[in-house]
Amino acid sequence: MSGYEVEIIKPEEKDRLIDEEYRENFSYGRKANLSGMCIKLLTNVEEFKEMWEDNFKSMNEDVRPHGRIFALKTGREETQVLYEPVSKTCFLLDCDYYGYVKSLALAVSGDFLEEYHSIHSRYSVHGAAVDYKGVGTAIIAPSGVGKTTQAYGLILEEDVRLIADDWFYTIIVGNGLDVQASEKNCYIRVDIASDIEEYKELLKGVSLDSYGRAVTNVRRVLGEAAMKENTTLRNVIHLKRDPEDDRILRKVETDEAMRYILKNNFCNPHRLITDSRKRKLRKEFFEKLYERTTVYMVNTTATIQENLEQIKDIALER
Missing domain, CATH: 3.40.50.300 (P-loop containing nucleotide triphosphate hydrolases)
Structure with a gap:
């Protein structure tokens, strides 16, 4: 079982977190190609950035993300996971385990796929x-x-x-x-x-x-x-x-x-x-x-x- 609980947040709260609370925390940004989907990592943890690059195929920077994961150290003691489903934006806060970064990125891609129906779903x-x-x-x-x-x-x-x-x-x-x-x-x-x-x-x-x-x-x-x-x-x-x-x-x-x-x-x-x-x-x-x-x-x-x-x-x- 995962060691976290997911809190669903509204788009307004997502915008506030990105534009106000954590706007100075994005040291690295990397896009991954997950079976044609673009999932973007934004993090201030160098180890996460390096492991992400080794783990996933890269996506062209011109491609707009289908989902994002903000894996940030903010100084709190407990890990927190927030998710805004409209824009497929996930916040993983104060976690030192790359396994959660990887799994949540794949979970975001899974959520996107469940909402996208076509003859090749x-x-x-x-x-x-x-x-x-x-x-x-x-x-x-x-x-x-x-x-x-x-x-x-x-x-x-x-x-x-x-x-x-x-x-x-x-x-x-x-x-x-x-x-x-x-x-x-x-x-x-x-x-x-x-x-x-x-x-x-x-x-x-x-x-x-x-x-x-x-x-x-x-x-x-x-x-x-x-x-x-x-x-x-x-x-x-x-x-x-x-x-x-x-x-x-x-x-x-x-x-x-x-x-x-x-x-x-x-x-x-x-x-x-x-x-x-x-x-x-x-x-x-x-x-x-x-x-x-x-x-x-x-x-x-x-x-x-x-x-x-x-x-x-x-x-x-x-």
Whole structure:
């Protein structure tokens, strides 16, 4: 779960904060290209600016932002998140964790996409995705259950490429689903190397933040082919941790998958607006997602390696 609560503010309050209270606080401004959307970071924290540049693809400065995130140190002790939904403007105040900067930027883009409908509508999903010979598999689960670890285990296999380790976008095309990457490089935790030994080399010479994480390029260890921009989604894997269930892997139907995703708040702790209208939009999207894919449930009470072998059977179509 996220360690903050979101306070919705009115456009007038947003204008006041920008024009009066924080107008001297914008030391750096950078635009990111998130699947064609322009999200702009304004910050007075140099580390945030540098990690943002490493994390996301840059956007041409001539493009007007679809959303903004102001990540500012103001001298207060507690972190505060404010969001003005009309202009898609988010304030992250007095936070020293880049993970929130990244996640809130992606949440702003997700909110924009939910309000922008066309024949090529895109949707934002908090989850991991990999490609194997043109076939995509998504791992969607609550934080802390192991989706990122499993995704990194998968891409050690030949012909498996990482699309996203934390967040991706989808486009519904007829009866199919195209999945697109959200990030250029990944913000990973240092203890991934204790779970998967092959990644020890990845963290050599990398500067970690105070949370033991770093934005790093997995291509350094696994080669340029380790990551891919998009894939066609065929499989969805949900993870749960239930010691009373002795089944490790099984297929599930749409109604059970819907109960899972609703019970777990769409497996996304970084939703800026959570009213009934937004819940309806997200519910309708996941129904479409499940209707177009084969859905599995993996119980993660086994070892990481045992679970990985089950997930390989799905992703590698063994």
